[in-house]
Amino acid sequence: MAVSPELEGLRRIAPSRFVSFSFPNPFLGHASDPYGDGGGGGGAGERLRVAVLDSPLPSPPVPGTAAMLVPAGRHRDWIFSTRAGHLHLLLSIQFSRLILVGPELYVPSPRVIPCIARPDPDPAHARLRPLLLALCPIAAFRDNAVPDVPLLTFQDDLLLLSPVKFVAGPVVGEMVVEDVAIDNAPGPAELHRRLRFKRMPCLVQTQVRLCRSPAAAAASSSLVETLKGSGGFLQPEVGGSLVQPYLQAMVAGLAVIAPSIEESIQSGVRPRCLCAGVGGGSLPMSIRVGLQFSVLGVEADSVVLDVARNHFGLVEDEFLHVHVGDAIQMIEDFSRQRQPDIKFSAVMVDLDSSDAMCGVSAPPLEVIHGSILLAARTILDQHGVLILNVIPPPADGSVYKGLIDVLRQVFSELYEIDVGNGENFVLTATVSPIETALADNSGHFLTELRKLAGDFLEHIRKI
Structure with a gap:
């Protein structure tokens, strides 16, 4: 039987190589079929889609291969049908190759998809084993050993x-x-x-x-x-408590300047916040409604703002304005103008990298530059803070350390919150030294802040 050059190439690991192909369904008519009526997917048909991705990271001498059955009904979800989603799954495990097996993409999904994982993939594993072994690289068979190809289960909440x-x-x-x-x-x-x-x-x-x-x-x-x-x-729910833990942690970063914000509010002056990245608008809406800030949000894509208004309850008013543009460029433009009335109590940066093939990471690498950070410092007031959502690139552990080093060169003090999800860290950098210990802070502002930030106020650590 002739084998295509692409499949022949799978005999060796090639960093970031992605191949997908159709394969006869070995579950057809069998009780172990994960896509039968009991699986919530309505059946996979006569053929399955097999997608193979090799890790972009260096491969060990004996590369490991793992496989995953696409959850029933979710085969058209971008997590399982795109190279970017496949890469994120691969980088979350310690293997050199990941094989995804599921229905072909033209198979329809139900209108509402049940997401409960099937409890026992072992019967399906046995029927897939010949295919999985055939897709292992030659190096995995060192010393005539037959490699183990575990069948992983995808689970979320x-x-x-x-x-x-x-x-x-x-x-x-x-x-x-x-x-x-x-x-x-x-x-x-x-x-x-x-x-x-x-x-x-x-x-x-x-x-x-x-x-x-x-x-x-x-x-x-x-x-x-x-x-x-x-x-x-x-x-x-508009302007209520924040759902995503990393956003709660970002808001918690304001605690380091709570006395200054409290004084500003008591004097009748609304603190100002620049949100670099709006998305669905939950962060700027919560700061505006829950903390009585005046907020300027900057989002690069006008369609994202339309989605935020139509589906997530984003409402602009005299204290919340959104602008379409490059948030980093706007920070630089504000810093060059050097106008006293363009000063912020906080600049919050929630921007992810646009390069999906680097894995999920934030902020973009251009933000981690001394001149950009200095521009952000310039537009902050004397007691202001820069708050960054950081997801270190999975392939390069030095980026996070480098960011901390650059922040220390530009700002007075640096605080960290580990969000606890294995991905996000929040860094808070202050323009001036903090004179009041966090434990001593009290007042109306902190009371309202705790409603949004929850327990993350207790996890702020000076570094």
């Missing part, structure tokens, strides 16, 4: 997922708004609305809680029925 709208923007490209039911055990499930970009599908850009309308509550609809009719039944 979703119970149900329902896409609401797909749209494309001129800067970020394709994006999806989706309503989800989140497992909040031991409490009841929560309904959230999320925004994701195709270029980084594993990164949730925005997430807000959804409130059932009185009509939905009166009907006592099930979660599935509520999500099916989500367009009329569900509304985003």
Whole structure:
């Protein structure tokens, strides 16, 4: 049988190589079929899609290979159908090659997708084993040993997922708004609305809680029925508590200048905040509504702002303005103007890298530059802070250390919050030394801040 050059090349690891192909479905008519009626996917058909990705990181002498069954019904989700999603999955495990096996992309998904993982993949593993061994690189068979190819299970906190709208923007490209039911055990499930970009599908850009309308509550609809009719039944919770932990940690960074903000508020002057990156708008809305700041949000893509207004409850008023443009360029422009009335109490940077093939990382590398950080310092007032959401690139552990070193050169003091999810850190850099110990801070502002930031105020660490 002739083998295509692409598949022949899989005998060796080639960094970042991505290959996908169709393969006869070995589960067809068998009880172990993960995509049968019991799997929630409605069947996979006669052929499966097999996608193989090699890690961009250096391979060990005996490279490891792992496989994953795409969860039933989610084969068209960008996490499992794109190279960027596949790369994120691969970088989260310690293997040189990851094989994804699932239905072909033309197979339809249900309107509301159940997301509960099947408990026992072992029967499916046995039927896939010949294929998985054939896709292992030659180096994995060193000393005539037969490699173990584990079949991994994808798990997240979703119970149900329902896409609401797909749209494309001129800067970020394709994006999806989706309503989800989140497992909040031991409490009841929560309904959230999320925004994701195709270029980084594993990164949730925005997430807000959804409130059932009185009509939905009166009907006592099930979660599935509520999500099916989500367009009329569900509304985003506006200006409430932040859902995403890293946003709570970013807001917590304001605690280091709480006395200054308290004094400003008591004198009748609203503190000003520049949000570099708006997304769905949950961060600027919470700061404006919950903390009584005057907020300027800067977002590169006008379509993202339209999505924020139409689906996430972003409302502009005299104390919240959003601007379409390059946030980093705007910071530099403000710094060159050197106008006393353009001073901020806080600059919050929530921007991710645009290079999906580097894995999920934030902020963009151009932000980690002395001149940019100096420009940010210039537009802050005497007691201001720069707050950065940081996701160190998985392939380069030196970037985070380098960022800390540059921040120390530009700012007076530096504080860190480990968000605790294995990805995000929040760095808070101050223009001036902090005279009051964090433990001594009290007042109305801190009371309101705790409502948004929760326990993260207790996790602020000076570095």
